[in-house]
Structure formats: structure tokens, C-alpha cells
Amino acid sequence: MENNIILVAETGSDITPEIAEEYGIFLSPMHVSMGAETLNDGEFPPEEVCAYYDRTGKVPSTSACSPHDFMTVFDEIHRLYPEKKILHLAYSAVTTCSYQNALIASEGRDYVTSVDTKHVSVGQYSVVLAVAELLKQNPDMTVEEATAAAKSIAEKTKMCFIPRNLDYLRAGGRVSNAVALVGNILSLHPCIDIIDGKLIAAKKYRGALKKVVPKLICDYIEQYNLQKDHVYFIHSPYLEDDIKQLAEATAKEQGIKSITWVKTGCVITCHGGPGAFGIVGISAE
Helix, strand or coil: CCCCEEEEEEHHHCCCHHHHHHHCCEEECCEEEECCEEEECCCCCCHHHHHHHHHHCCCCEEECCCHHHHHHHHHHHHHHCCCCEEEEEEECCCCCCHHHHHHHHCCCCCCEEEEEEEECHHHHHHHHHHHHHHHHHCCCCCHHHHHHHHHHHHHHEEEEEECCCCHHHHHCCCCCHHHHHHHHHCCEEEEEEEECCEEEEEEEEECCHHHHHHHHHHHHHHHHCECCCCEEEEECCCCCHHHHHHHHHHHHHCCCCCEEEEECCHHHHHHHCCCCEEEEEEECC
């Protein structure tokens, strides 16, 4: 039996085109501006974000999906599947107006439901994929049931990431020059935790990433009592292979059975910069 629900997410979820095609997920584009040029997120590699910063010392700005972006996606789905419902699992509403724009776009379209996942990047990716799997296993699920399941899954999903240094946070105006200078000298890495949709600098780690990444993994698994069957590891461009191998070895020592690596797209790369690492898991509590 084929499910009657089509999922929609923003490209800022970092769901790849291949995964989107496999699960029948539609993606609405967020946007990245580099100088006078604005491009659709997902239509160019995140390495170009890093190259722009290297050339200019400026971090590209990001913007939400517009109401028109959502209208285009909603109407295309309705044209292709007029009998199906649309469930939009949205990028955190406190970080962008994307969710609000989806609500505007859904006016007069009673077949559309939007849910704030209160997650960004791979946190949102994880929620969307979990709901997609649930729909696959339960093809008779209603939109109301899927909405309730999405909210429950999102609440148990935990995500954090740690930048290589504070350069992008400084250039983006999120920390002062003085804080960035001292932080870089002392090799401080703020752990950015996603809490109730907000990006919160919860804890600072000190030292090289080879030292910090294993410590972060162990701390995060313990802090949230993460389920051991599967976690996502996040990497932005240019994270070294030896750090990835170290992360996998640490996870294995902690009893993690399966790992999916996801590369950040342009939106979150604008915040974390190159060489960032993160983790997403489901709390067992």
C-alpha cells in the first residue's frame, strides 16, 4: 500500500538529492548571498562558501525559503499527486522565518500541514528520515498521526556541533574580535547545542580537535543517554580523515552500532566554517 503523505523539508536540512529521491522527499531551497549574488542552497558546493570567506574575510549571509519557494513546491506536488497530503517538517522557526513563510504559502491549500522540528541541518535531516521510515512501515498513517510522531521524534533528537575555530563566528558577528582572538590562541571550541530550536554555546572544549572530538562524543552520549543503535556524525568541508577515523573508533568503543556521516551544506557551513564536527542522536530517555 502506497502512503498518502509527501514530506517536504528545506535544503538547510542537508538531505542529499539522492536521499530525497529514495524517500520521495521534496526540498524547498534556502538561499546564500555572497556579495551581490544570491544563490539557491544545494545548487553549489559548500566549499565555495569557504573560498568566498578566504577571498573576502566575510561570511556569506543566509536567508529562508520564501513563500513563493514553498508555493512552487506545494503546487508541483499537488499537480503530480493531487490526492495526497503534504507534511512539511520545518527548519527551526526561531532561527529563520522559513516556517512562517510555509504557513503563508499554505493558505488556501488545505492539503498542507507544517510542523516546526526545532532543529537545523542534520538534526532536521534525522527527524525527516525517521518520519519517512515510519511512513514506509505504516502506509495507512494519517497526517495527524504523522504530525504527532514527528513532534515526538524531534523532541528526543539531540544535536550539537563544534567549529574548528572562531573565525566564522567572529566574521558573522556572533562573537567579538577579542573573544575570537583569545579563543583561537587558547584553542577553545564552543560546543553549539540545539536546544528548543536555538543554537546555544553550551560548553567550551580546549585543545586540538583530535583531543576534543573523542571527548565531545563521550560527553554527548552520556549527557543525553543516546540510543546506541545509530548516530549521525556531521562534518563540514575539509575535516581531516584521521579525525573522522578517530570519531568512528570512539563511537565503537562507546557501543555505537551504526554511523551515518553527513556533510554540511552551504547554510550551516556559513555558521560553522570548515573542519567542523557534530553529532546527532536519539535520547533513550
